[in-house]
Amino acid sequence: MKDMLKITLSLVAIFVVAGLIMGLTYRYTYPVRFQAEKKEKDEALKEMAPDATDPIKVAGNWSADNKPYEYYEATAGGKPVAYIASTAGKGYSSFIKMLVSFSPDLRIRDVKILGHEETPGLGDQVEDKSFLDQFKGKSLDQIKLVKVETKENIQAVSGATYSSRGVTKGVKDAAQLLIDKYGAGIKSAMREVTK
Amino acid sequence: MSENINYWTLFKNGIFGENPVFRLALSLCPAVAVTSGVKNGFLMGVAVLFVMTMTNVTVSLLRNFISPKVRIPSYVFITATWVTVIDQVMAAYQRAVYKEMGLYIMLIVAFAIILSRAEMFASKNKLLPSFIDGVGMGMGFLLALVLLGVFREFLGKGSLWGFHILPGKPLLIMIMPTGGFFAMGLMMGWLNWIDRKFFGGTGGGGGGHH
Numbered sequence: 001m002k003d004m005l006k007i008t009l010s011l012v013a014i015f016v017v018a019g020l021i022m023g024l025t026y027r028y029t030y031p032v033r034f035q036a037e038k039k040e041k042d043e044a045l046k047e048m049a050p051d052a053t054d055p056i057k058v059a060g061n062w063s064a065d066n067k068p069y070e071y072y073e074a075t076a077g078g079k080p081v082a083y084i085a086s087t088a089g090k091g092y093s094s095f096i097k098m099l100v101s102f103s104p105d106l107r108i109r110d111v112k113i114l115g116h117e118e119t120p121g122l123g124d125q126v127e128d129k130s131f132l133d134q135f136k137g138k139s140l141d142q143i144k145l146v147k148v149e150t151k152e153n154i155q156a157v158s159g160a161t162y163s164s165r166g167v168t169k170g171v172k173d174a175a176q177l178l179i180d181k182y183g184a185g186i187k188s189a190m191r192e193v194t195k
Numbered sequence: 196m197s198e199n200i201n202y203w204t205l206f207k208n209g210i211f212g213e214n215p216v217f218r219l220a221l222s223l224c225p226a227v228a229v230t231s232g233v234k235n236g237f238l239m240g241v242a243v244l245f246v247m248t249m250t251n252v253t254v255s256l257l258r259n260f261i262s263p264k265v266r267i268p269s270y271v272f273i274t275a276t277w278v279t280v281i282d283q284v285m286a287a288y289q290r291a292v293y294k295e296m297g298l299y300i301m302l303i304v305a306f307a308i309i310l311s312r313a314e315m316f317a318s319k320n321k322l323l324p325s326f327i328d329g330v331g332m333g334m335g336f337l338l339a340l341v342l343l344g345v346f347r348e349f350l351g352k353g354s355l356w357g358f359h360i361l362p363g364k365p366l367l368i369m370i371m372p373t374g375g376f377f378a379m380g381l382m383m384g385w386l387n388w389i390d391r392k393f394f395g396g397t398g399g400g401g402g403g404h405h
Contacts, residue, residue, distance in 0.1 A: 006262060007262045007264055007265050010260060010261060010262040010265065010269075011262070011265050011268065011269065013260075014257070014261070014269050014272060014273070015272060018272055018273065018275075018276040021276055021280065022276055022279045022280065022283075025279070025280045025283045025284065026283055029283045029284055029286065029287035029288075030283075030287070032287040032288065033283070033286045033287040036287065036290050040290065115294075117298055119231075122370065122371075159367065
């Protein structure tokens with residue numbers, strides 16, 4: 001009985017002290033971490049639309065596959081220069097999180113991968129510029145993954161087919177969303193011009 | 196162990212005599228998983244070195260307080276505490292490194308080598324020897340991971356630390372998990388051969404704990 005009490009006490013003491021250490025660490029590192037993460041997000045958004053002079057605003061929320069995302073409007077002097085959407089696509093072993101920016105005529109300007117947990121050495125090749133640059137200037141109907149060399153569509157990275165598919169799916173979802181949201185406005189604007 | 200411990204021998208023991216990966220054959224799972232590139236192997240090695248040292252020191256300090264009947268949960272909890280602290284501090288102050296390593300840090304809690312050193316060494320030895328043992332074993336693990344990383348990345352991707360050296364990919368299989376096992380076996384064999392040939396060792400002897 002006495003032994004049992006001793007064992008319990010020793011365990012409880014260790015757990016309490018360890019818990020305190022972890023709690024205190026959290027207490028003092030969390031604000032710094034939160035600030036850093038916020039700053040990183042702002043910087044990533046800014047990078048997606050370097051020509052925006054006004055602060056980039058959240059324009060709304062959207063979701064795909066039950067995951068919540070946001071989309072943003074980047075303006076310069078009140079005129080839209082880019083629409084940005086956060087999105088993700090399921091790769092081989094994780095969701096690949098991305099930011100995709102679109103020009104006002106709804107062609108892709110840039111794709112930036114924020115984070116993923118794909119296989120190092122294989123899946124992470126989708127972060128390479130040579131893969132992501134393929135998206136630039138493409139419109140929604142051109143975003144299709146193929147396995148041969150192409151100028152019209154997107155060529156998958158060999159050895160990283162699933163990851164390439166994830167990125168393409170995420171970009172496509174975002175493109176579809178932005179066309180749904182802003183497409184009508186642009187069509188009417190175009191009509192105005194042709195009149 | 197006697198009171199007069201030769202610290203240099205103790206330190207070297209972790210790197211050569213009882214190298215965690217090549218000699219004790221412990222923590223092979225992470226050693227295969229993260230060594231598809233030199234950089235990942237190195238970062239993982241550094242994290243392990245730190246957790247290893249801190250855990251050894253803590254266990255050694257508390258060795259008369261921890262009840263022998265519940266020592267394993269106590270060791271694991273001590274390891275988990277240090278891992279959490281490192282994870283949070285890094286996430287706040289070392290964002291660039293954290294982005295590379297964040298995936299791996301939490302895994303260290305379950306590393307066999309850390310539990311094994313707490314049980315085999317730190318719980319029976321004083322503070323300083325335990326510290327040296329932790330540093331030695333951590334360095335041994337780090338070196339093993341870097342060695343495997345160099346071998347696999349060079350053959351698998353033709354690059355080192357992300358810099359391309361060879362054109363193309365000579366042996367893509369080396370960066371797959373399969374290649375990890377090949378690399379591990381070959382490396383272990385070579386080191387045993389070198390040990391026998393040049394240092395008169397007996398070679399091999401995995402799990403050779405005292």
